[in-house]
């Protein structure tokens with residue numbers, strides 16, 4: 558489902574964020590991405606989503622070479638991907654409902670289907686009944702759940718999460734990982750980046766470890 562072929566990414570300024578990476582993630586897999594700050598985890602996720610383009614090599618998602626797609630074609634690939642990124646901010650001038658509906662608006666959903674899907678996503682993450690609130694009224698953990706609801710509302714086949722448990726206490730972090738596990742159980746392919754490897758230990762899944770842009774054992 559996701560394939561990297563000799564992928565390198567050099568940012569302007571000369572930093573090689575990932576170097577010659579080759580790997581494959583099969584449909585329905587749950588994979589953790591571990592590594593120190595600056596190891597290249599976010600870059601790898603952005604390459605999958607087509608947010609960044611590789612300097613060399615190919616990134617294939619569903620057999621499509623996302624590194625070669627035109628800017629116009631990218632939204633069609635993104636429809637199949639849910640993103641939980643730290644720089645995807647919550648909009649505090651809108652309700653919880655309106656925050657979660659954003660991906661549906663972009664795809665072009667309208668009518669009762671929007672309400673049905675948004676309420677189902679909020680229910681899934683444990684925020685049922687909070688749709689009319691302003692997100693400011695939610696706790697930090699609840700705001701993270703809002704971001705997860707927003708990432709899954711269009712039912713993507715692939716979910717990419719960058720440090721989704723950062724700033725959460727351990728119990729709450731495990732709750733969030735359990736939520737991801739439930740998406741995994743219904744067949745979603747998940748790639749979860751986190752620097753705290755101890756959190757991943759309980760899940761017994763495949764771990765890709767990055768160090769300065771390269772895989773380590």
Ligand SMILES: Nc1ncnc2c1ncn2[C@@H]1O[C@H](COP(=O)(O)OP(=O)(O)OP(=O)(O)O)[C@@H](O)[C@H]1O
Pocket residue numbers: 568569570572573574592593594595596597598599600601752
């Ligand atoms: N847009 C950019 N322009 C220039 N350099 C960048 C850019 N984004 C990331 N980098 C650099 O690329 C390297 C890898 O960064 P990346 O954010 O992928 O690492 P990370 O493992 O996700 O780190 P963190 O856990 O701190 O988010 C770092 O040296 C970073 O400074």
